[in-house]
Amino acid sequence: MTNPAPIAEPQQMPRLEAAAVPALSIDAVSHSYGPRRALVNVCFNVQPASFTALLGLNGAGKSTLFSLITRLFGIQSGRIGIFGHDISRAPGEALRLLGVVFQPRTLDLDLSLTQNLLYHAALHGISRREAAARSTELLARIGLTERAGSKVRDLSGGQMRRLEIARALLHRPRLLLLDEPTVGLDVKARAEIISHVRQLVTEQGIGVLWATHLFDEIMSGDDLVVLHQGKVLAQGPMSRVISEAGAQDVNTAFMRLTGAQAMPGGGA
Amino acid sequence: MSSITTRDVPRGFSASEYMTCLTGIVWREGLRFLHQRERFVSALVRPLVWLFIFAAGFRQVLGISIIPPYETYILYEVFIAPGLMAMIQLFNGMQSSLSMVYDREMGNMRTLLVSPLPRGFLLFCKLLAGTAVSLLQVYAFLIIAWFWDITPPPIGYLTVLPALILSGLMLGSLGMLISSGIKQLENFAGVMNFVIFPMFFASSALYPLWRVQEGSPYLYYVCQANPFTHAVELIRFALYGQINWISLAVVGVCTIVFMIAAIYAYDPSRGLARREPAGGEG
Numbered sequence A: 001m002t003n004p005a006p007i008a009e010p011q012q013m014p015r016l017e018a019a020a021v022p023a024l025s026i027d028a029v030s031h032s033y034g035p036r037r038a039l040v041n042v043c044f045n046v047q048p049a050s051f052t053a054l055l056g057l058n059g060a061g062k063s064t065l066f067s068l069i070t071r072l073f074g075i076q077s078g079r080i081g082i083f084g085h086d087i088s089r090a091p092g093e094a095l096r097l098l099g100v101v102f103q104p105r106t107l108d109l110d111l112s113l114t115q116n117l118l119y120h121a122a123l124h125g126i127s128r129r130e131a132a133a134r135s136t137e138l139l140a141r142i143g144l145t146e147r148a149g150s151k152v153r154d155l156s157g158g159q160m161r162r163l164e165i166a167r168a169l170l171h172r173p174r175l176l177l178l179d180e181p182t183v184g185l186d187v188k189a190r191a192e193i194i195s196h197v198r199q200l201v202t203e204q205g206i207g208v209l210w211a212t213h214l215f216d217e218i219m220s221g222d223d224l225v226v227l228h229q230g231k232v233l234a235q236g237p238m239s240r241v242i243s244e245a246g247a248q249d250v251n252t253a254f255m256r257l258t259g260a261q262a263m264p265g266g267g268a
Numbered sequence B: 001m002s003s004i005t006t007r008d009v010p011r012g013f014s015a016s017e018y019m020t021c022l023t024g025i026v027w028r029e030g031l032r033f034l035h036q037r038e039r040f041v042s043a044l045v046r047p048l049v050w051l052f053i054f055a056a057g058f059r060q061v062l063g064i065s066i067i068p069p070y071e072t073y074i075l076y077e078v079f080i081a082p083g084l085m086a087m088i089q090l091f092n093g094m095q096s097s098l099s100m101v102y103d104r105e106m107g108n109m110r111t112l113l114v115s116p117l118p119r120g121f122l123l124f125c126k127l128l129a130g131t132a133v134s135l136l137q138v139y140a141f142l143i144i145a146w147f148w149d150i151t152p153p154p155i156g157y158l159t160v161l162p163a164l165i166l167s168g169l170m171l172g173s174l175g176m177l178i179s180s181g182i183k184q185l186e187n188f189a190g191v192m193n194f195v196i197f198p199m200f201f202a203s204s205a206l207y208p209l210w211r212v213q214e215g216s217p218y219l220y221y222v223c224q225a226n227p228f229t230h231a232v233e234l235i236r237f238a239l240y241g242q243i244n245w246i247s248l249a250v251v252g253v254c255t256i257v258f259m260i261a262a263i264y265a266y267d268p269s270r271g272l273a274r275r276e277p278a279g280g281e282g
Helices: A016-020 A062-069 A091-096 A113-123 A128-141 A157-169 A187-204 A238-244 A250-261 B015-035 B037-058 B076-106 B108-113 B119-146 B156-181 B185-201 B209-215 B217-225 B227-239 B245-265
Strands: A024-033 A036-046 A051-055 A077-082 A098-101 A175-179 A207-212 A223-228 A231-237
Touching: A024 A062, A036 A062, A036 A207, A036 A223, A036 A231, A051 A187, A062 A077, A062 A175, A062 A207, A077 A091, A091 A098, A098 A157, A113 A128, A113 A157, A113 B015, A113 B108, A128 A157, A157 A175, A157 A187, A175 A187, A187 A207, A223 A238, A223 A250, A231 A238, A231 A250, A238 A250, B015 B037, B015 B119, B037 B076, B037 B119, B076 B119, B076 B156, B076 B185, B076 B227, B108 B119, B119 B156, B119 B245, B156 B185, B156 B227, B156 B245, B185 B227, B209 B217, B227 B245
Parallel strands: A051 A207, A051 A223, A098 A175, A175 A207
Antiparallel strands: A024 A036, A024 A077, A223 A231
């Protein structure tokens, strides 16, 4: 077992207090759309400076969970905290520390790259001058400096995603949520985005929650949360989840876990 | 898992952060407006068609007696100008609501709503931005109308501004309230039929209410109860440097009621919360 500790080791933490408070804590969260239960008593944490993959098929409840964390929907039951700030009671403090990349594109296609970034900065109350400096810096990091004045409409899918990630980092959040960010991208763009986000984890200590249904995006050191039909079936370091499922790899582990769920008596 | 500790002493936001946010939202709305030239043109063409064609044909049919705030006999064109100004704002308010539905479908509304600033404030900024755009349209219309002999006193161009801001906010909040209840873009045709047309025709925009009263007392009461009538009258009086107090009160109260209702409807724990995301979830 390569990664025995369920919680990231303190020596990996740039900040000592970070180890004590999870970047994201989901505590007994349930959600229903009328009679349909989309989430059932979901509990898990995302540690700072960790890459947590939220693994689930379409319809597993990933997007509902994201809508709850980002306060698009109100929480029906349970609690969600971002670095200890309850999102229902202190939404401002919580959202300040949160960066999000939604699954659908959320850029203004007719505005330029810089204009999109400046708008987002303004929404966070970041002054124009500071916003301009940060935009320049972030555009350089994602290699789009020359395109700064172009309309977003003219970018490729991969470039748009990189821009969205840059935008999500503009207010320097410490927790980053990404909802299936590589859907519809080619192999090269996918690889670039994954490595970029992993760098953020190791270099800046950002806690990442990465929702996906693509098993090849997960690496051995990652934390895993397996969500199926609104329930968390397994969680923990990837190697532990695999071994506990009695499998050799994530794919088999996932099939075994969700297959078991589909047995008689296990339906939602 | 009980790691949600008691760190919930809000740091709050400074006045300059609020200001940055407000200017940012207005700036973006302005940019979007500039990029949608067709929207500007159609916003202008619509009232001008009424002014140049409808009014020209209709003025032979309908005589206007001297009613306040007018002090002399006026042409029919002059009479309907304030109604057309309000119509610009009505369409703009509903179009902003359309863009909010569009934004929600496209996800732009999500970007707005994950801002850490209070949601009520964000929506208020959005309303102000929409109103600012409607002011550009109305003043462009007034300039063209001036060449068509609609020449209110020069001071009127200034005194009408606060009236336009208030009526713009009222119609914008109404649009926002409606948008919170619309699931999909196609429903905008329904908004046209069930909101815009009835509000516009059952008002004092096209004919003085005493004329309506002669025709149908019931319709007269409907017109009186229509907040759009009061938006029109507020603008009409303000354009001649006067205040219609009743209209001011009605528009003021309606603005507050619509705005609170719209903000309430966009509260995550209510309105939107009960709805499943459009197009299923991933």
